Amino acid sequence: MSTEGTKTATIAAPFVGGRPVNRAGESARLATLRASAAESWAARGFPSIHEEAYRFTNVAPIEKAGCRPAPGTTVPDADTLTRLSYDGCDRIVICDGRFEPSFSRLEGLPAGVLVSGLAEASASQAELVDRYLHRAEALADGPFAALNTAMFEDGAFVYVPRGVTLVRPLQVIVLSTAERVETSPPVAFPRLLLVVEENAEAKIIETYAAHDEGTYWTCAVTEIWAGDSARVEHYKIQREGFEAFHTATQTVRTGRRTAFSSHCVSLGAAIARHDVNATLDGEGGDAILNGLYMLSGAQLCDTHMQVEHRQPHCSSHELYKGVLEGKSRGVFSGKIHVHPGAQKTDAKQTNRNLLLSKDALANSQPQLEIYADDVKCTHGSTVGQLDADAVFYLRSRGIGVDAAKSLLTYAFASDVVERIGIDAVRHDMEAFLFSWLPMGDVVRDAV
Amino acid sequence: MLLEIKNLHAKVEGREILRGVDLQVNAGEVHAIMGPNGSGKSTLAQVLAGRDEYEVTEGQVLFNGQDLLEMAPEDRAREGVFLAFQYPVEIPGVSNTYFLKAALNATRKHRGQPELDAIQFLKLVREKVKLVGMDESLLQRPVNEGFSGGEKKRNEIFHMAVLEPVLGVLDETDSGLDIDALKIVADGVNTLRGKDRAFVVITHYQRLLNYIVPDFVHVLLDGKIVRSGGKELALELEQKGYSWLEQGVGASA
Numbered sequence: 074m075s076t077e078g079t080k081t082a083t084i085a086a087p088f089v090g091g092r093p094v095n096r097a098g099e100s101a102r103l104a105t106l107r108a109s110a111a112e113s114w115a116a117r118g119f120p121s122i123h124e125e126a127y128r129f130t131n132v133a134p135i136e137k138a139g140c141r142p143a144p145g146t147t148v149p150d151a152d153t154l155t156r157l158s159y160d161g162c163d164r165i166v167i168c169d170g171r172f173e174p175s176f177s178r179l180e181g182l183p184a185g186v187l188v189s190g191l192a193e194a195s196a197s198q199a200e201l202v203d204r205y206l207h208r209a210e211a212l213a214d215g216p217f218a219a220l221n222t223a224m225f226e227d228g229a230f231v232y233v234p235r236g237v238t239l240v241r242p243l244q245v246i247v248l249s250t251a252e253r254v255e256t257s258p259p260v261a262f263p264r265l266l267l268v269v270e271e272n273a274e275a276k277i278i279e280t281y282a283a284h285d286e287g288t289y290w291t292c293a294v295t296e297i298w299a300g301d302s303a304r305v306e307h308y309k310i311q312r313e314g315f316e317a318f319h320t321a322t323q324t325v326r327t328g329r330r331t332a333f334s335s336h337c338v339s340l341g342a343a344i345a346r347h348d349v350n351a352t353l354d355g356e357g358g359d360a361i362l363n364g365l366y367m368l369s370g371a372q373l374c375d376t377h378m379q380v381e382h383r384q385p386h387c388s389s390h391e392l393y394k395g396v397l398e399g400k401s402r403g404v405f406s407g408k409i410h411v412h413p414g415a416q417k418t419d420a421k422q423t424n425r426n427l428l429l430s431k432d433a434l435a436n437s438q439p440q441l442e443i444y445a446d447d448v449k450c451t452h453g454s455t456v457g458q459l460d461a462d463a464v465f466y467l468r469s470r471g472i473g474v475d476a477a478k479s480l481l482t483y484a485f486a487s488d489v490v491e492r493i494g495i496d497a498v499r500h501d502m503e504a505f506l507f508s509w510l511p512m513g514d515v516v517r518d519a520v
Numbered sequence: 521m522l523l524e525i526k527n528l529h530a531k532v533e534g535r536e537i538l539r540g541v542d543l544q545v546n547a548g549e550v551h552a553i554m555g556p557n558g559s560g561k562s563t564l565a566q567v568l569a570g571r572d573e574y575e576v577t578e579g580q581v582l583f584n585g586q587d588l589l590e591m592a593p594e595d596r597a598r599e600g601v602f603l604a605f606q607y608p609v610e611i612p613g614v615s616n617t618y619f620l621k622a623a624l625n626a627t628r629k630h631r632g633q634p635e636l637d638a639i640q641f642l643k644l645v646r647e648k649v650k651l652v653g654m655d656e657s658l659l660q661r662p663v664n665e666g667f668s669g670g671e672k673k674r675n676e677i678f679h680m681a682v683l684e685p686v687l688g689v690l691d692e693t694d695s696g697l698d699i700d701a702l703k704i705v706a707d708g709v710n711t712l713r714g715k716d717r718a719f720v721v722i723t724h725y726q727r728l729l730n731y732i733v734p735d736f737v738h739v740l741l742d743g744k745i746v747r748s749g750g751k752e753l754a755l756e757l758e759q760k761g762y763s764w765l766e767q768g769v770g771a772s773a
Contacts, residue, residue: 466608476626484611
């Protein structure tokens with residue numbers, strides 16, 4: 074309805090630049106969701122540090138930047154894509170929130186698998202998209218998820234039907250440009266919907282990066298549906314530009330005996346906020362959610378994680394590690410929520426932070442909320458410096474002080490990197506570590 | 521002279537532990553330093569290796585005529601000082617072999633020798649690991665992580681065998697070892713003995729000295745060397761304990 078569209082656009086106007094929120098051809102349900110999301114954003118606006126979920130993360134710089142939606146007219150740069158593409162993987166590209174079909178590299182997708190832009194799929198596979206899109210409860214909670222819901226125009230839709238194995242990993246490259254919209258920095262709203270049905274298998278990598286340095290904002294939502302007995306490996310590599318803002322909400326819902334794993338490596342952006350929500354919604358499901366953030370300068374990376382154990386006999390394991398240099402700040406807040414009846418839950422959440430400078434800061438808040446009585450749940454967090462005994466031990470064998478520190482930092486971080494199951498991704502992350510560490514070349518020779 | 525310690529005073533956390541140690545070690549010699557707990561033995565070892573928690577307040581240490589105390593720990597190691605730790609440190613995530621390769625190549629570079637490639641290094645390692653009777657599987661494991669007490673001590677001697685120092689300081693390498701492990705460790709050390717290399721063997725018990733027979737034995741008490749002698753001094757200490765020397769210290773003070 075055009076009147077409704079005009080109304081919501083007005084409400085969101087201070088931010089969205091007067092764009093209508095409704096899109097032609099979308100379901101009535103989505104139209105309603107968009108409208109209420111736009112209202113919710115308009116009512117709340119940017120979260121302030123007085124809100125518990127943003128206590129340590131001041132997003133005022135994002136608000137101050139006054140971003141406006143990117144027009145989505147920039148053509149992806151072929152060299153940038155080549156640099157970001159992983160060998161042995163299929164690839165699709167989203168640029169400034171818009172799917173770029175001509176840059177896809179899809180080699181022999183199995184029959185029934187759909188990989189396309191979300192806008193296109195919303196038209197051609199309306200019923201299928203509607204069945205899965207915006208079904209995660211967590212999407213209602215976060216302000217940036219609401220903003221994405223109100224604003225997204227396109228993104229990616231990946232559908233692996235029942236019993237099908239996606240042989241090659243699929244890399245979704247989400248590129249942003251820093252090209253100004255008139256005088257304002259751009260913001261893009263990529264939306265990814267990844268559906269892996271019952272007994273199907275897929276490996277999916279999200280890579281976030283920029284064409285060029287400069288201020289821009291990526292406000293993303295990724296929804297993952299992993300059906301009964303599905304096997305899903307998910308990776309997210311966040312390498313936005315160092316002046317960029319990255320706010321992303323990731324939801325996953327697992328079924329019976331689903332094996333799901335996700336690794337998030339957050340390296341770029343001035344401010345990165347990851348909201349990670351996992352709902353174990355079928356008996357015997359298993360979720361692994363690991364992460365690594367390596368920050369320097371004045372970077373801030375915040376991960377807010379919520380794991381919902383709704384069914385019995387599920388396990389979830391989270392290991393998040395942070396390496397903080399300069400004046401950077403790492404925030405980790407994780408909650409394991411065991412619902413009534415979710416007996417035999419096996420959950421473990423660990424957050425470890427390594428401070429490499431005296432000005433770096435880490436906030437860590439793992440929490441448990443348990444409403445079942447036969448469960449095994451643990452959590453732990455540490456914030457510390459390099460072990461002085463270990464540094465001295467290495468030096469006493471002839472290894473220089475900087476090399477010793479780099480070697481120990483590498484060991485700390487590689488604990489997460491080693492768990493990456495796709496060779497090309499793991500090697501890329503190792504290469505990043507070598508380039509990031511002051512004595513990375515010594516470490517490369519040594520490991 | 522290889523090592524010359526003159527009137528060495530050192531303190532940790534404000535407390536003076538070494539109170540005027542004098543010791544001279546020539547190449548080819550093995551010196552044992554014995555003493556009761558708290559006498560300063562481990563402090564001496566840590567000061568020689570360059571641990572910065574220990575503050576040297578007085579005295580001098582010359583190594584091959586150079587001021588050892590001026591050197592960073594890694595430079596001491598590269599110049600040929602090796603400390604076998606009483607409590608070897610576990611380092612998760614750093615492979616025993618890879619770490620040792622980095623250490624050896626840093627030392628070789630320092631000495632102007634060509635660095636070893638992976639194949640040359642592996643050959644060397646295989647040879648040395650036999651020397652200490654260490655299980656080869658320990659090479660791939662992270663440094664000391666999950667090693668038994670005995671395995672850790674053997675690993676120290678293995679590191680020493682690979683790095684081929686000029687001066688090996690063994691800090692209570694015998695503690696926590698059963699007799700079989702003790703013999704293996706001692707055999708490893710004895711194999712490394714030679715006219716160009718010296719050892720300072722720090723121990724609480726005489727037992728180790730049955731297997732690593734020293735040229736000289738010194739008794740460290742209350743931060744000072746109060747008695748020096750030949751290997752027979754160790755046997756005397758075994759029989760009499762340290763108390764008769766403690767009384768001596770009290771009388772002379």
